[in-house]
Amino acid sequence: MAFAGVEPPFSAQVLTEWLGFWQFSEQLFTGSLFMALIALPWAPLLRPLRALVARHWLRESDVDALLARLQPAWRLNRVFARVEARHWVADDMLALTLRPNGNWRGAQPGQHVQVYLEQAGVRLSRSYSLTALHADGRLEIAIKRQPGGRVSPHLLDWLAVGQVLELGPAFGELRWDARSPGVLLLAAGSGITPLLGLLRSALAQGFSAPISVLHYVREQGQRAFVAELQALQAQYANLQVRWVLTGAPLTAELQGRFNAAHLIEVAELSQRQVLACGSAGFVEQVQQWWRSAGQGSALQVEAFTPPRLLATAARREVRLGFVRSQQSVVGDTRRSLLEQAESQGLRPAHGCRQGICASCTCVLLAGVVRDLRSGALFDEPGQPIRLCISAPHGDVAIDL
Ligand code: FES
Known part of the structure; x- marks a missing residue:
């Protein structure tokens, strides 16, 4: 596609000719010399290319195609x-x-x-x-x-x-408090993965207060990173790791879904910073325990399945303005703006669809939206909103 109705002065054909030169060069050089050239710090050379793309003299996709032929992981910006x-x-x-x-x-x-x-x-x-x-x-x-x-x-x-x-860019809010007098990590299924990243980093930085890890899996073969967690436990006296099987019973292990009895061995529980990650149901159980136990410590949770959305709002027809796309359509007050934009054929950027990654963030231009997780209303023009967890509360206009 041409920009502003004109073809860029350096076309895909010109770039392909450059590429032909490179491929010819590759044949002239021995493999190792060429690889040595490829290994040179090329990053500064990309700056002028970025400037040409920014001025619409080159298409980014053409430049990327050329770079990918030279080195599969090279791209201008991606x-x-x-x-x-x-x-x-x-x-x-x-x-x-x-x-x-x-x-x-x-x-x-x-x-x-x-x-x-x-x-x-x-x-x-x-x-x-x-x-x-x-x-x-x-x-x-x-x-x-x-x-x-x-x-x-x-x-x-x-x-x-x-x-x-x-x-894509990294996202996520889980943080390890290095001043905490103790940490409890509660994971279900693949929820162990971000917690392992935090654990590795904290231990490497010398965190020496007690750490307990409880990992819930259906069956034994789903216990991820067992060898590494056992090795860490052997190396660090302040680390205790336990697995809980929620499916097939196994006498030597803890069993069943998350409950307070699984925490009996955790010393000074009320002092611990608690981080929990797993399905939305698991995270809700942890939150309920935390509230009912009146834990004085901090709790951070992250769910990797979509949050249960409040479906309490009455379904009403509203008008949706997708301003940049020049569309004004009839929508409803129940579904997320992301869902409704997609059903109109728009393709908003998105990632997690759970309100975590922020890649679906757009600016609210007018109207009121409702946060589908909490029911809170937002009506400030110019406010960034996450389309995947926002539903219109009336007629809205968004910068999409
Ligand atoms: S898609 Fe990740 S926050 Fe909306």
Whole structure:
């Protein structure tokens, strides 16, 4: 597509000719010399290309196509990462070590990234937690198989070392308080992954107060990172790890869904900072316990399944203005703005669809929206709202 109705002066054809030159050069050089050239710090050379793209003299997609031919993970602005290693950490969970390109802006332990994948021309994305951040820039994520899913089976079964993946920016609010007199980590299923990222980082930084980890899984083979957690437990006297099986009974382990009896061995429980991650149902159980126990300590939770949304609002017809798209349509007060925009054929950016990643944030221009999680109303023009967890409360206009 041309910008402002004119073709960029440097077309895809010109870039392809450059590429032809590069490929010819590759044949002239020995493989190792060419690889040495590729390894040079090319990042500063991308600045003029970015300037040309910003002036619409070049298309970013053309430049990206050229860069990807030179090095699969190179892009002008987008983050691509090369798969450097893969290993199974449970029967149904794979850990990937990734080396992102220079566009990666870093992350905090406990955060997540969006992984993008194109399948049969359809762009798909899923959020995965960062289980480790290495000092040399590599990062690790863990992917749990979702039977019948469209993304995880592909990543687990087909993604090979050396291939590349596109990543979004890191997001997530879980934080480890280094001054806490003790920490309790409660995880269900793949909820262990962000907590492991926090745990690794805290131990590496010398956190010495007591830490207890309870990981809830249906069956024994789903206990992820067992060898590593056991090794950490052997290395750090302040760390205690327990697994709870919620499915098939096993006498030596704790059993059943989360309940206060599982915390009997946790010393000075009321002093502990509590971090919980798992399904929305698991997180709700932890919150209920925390409220009823009158815990004085801080609680942070994160659910990886969509929050249960309040369906208390009466269904009314309203008018939705998607201003940048120049659409004014009839909508309703029950469904999220993301859902309603998509049903009109719009393609708003989004990631988690749970109100966590902020990638669906848009500006409210007029009207009132309701937060589907809490029922709170927002009516300030110019206010950023998350489309996936906001429903119109009346006629609204948003900058989309
Ligand atoms: S899609 Fe992640 S906050 Fe809306």
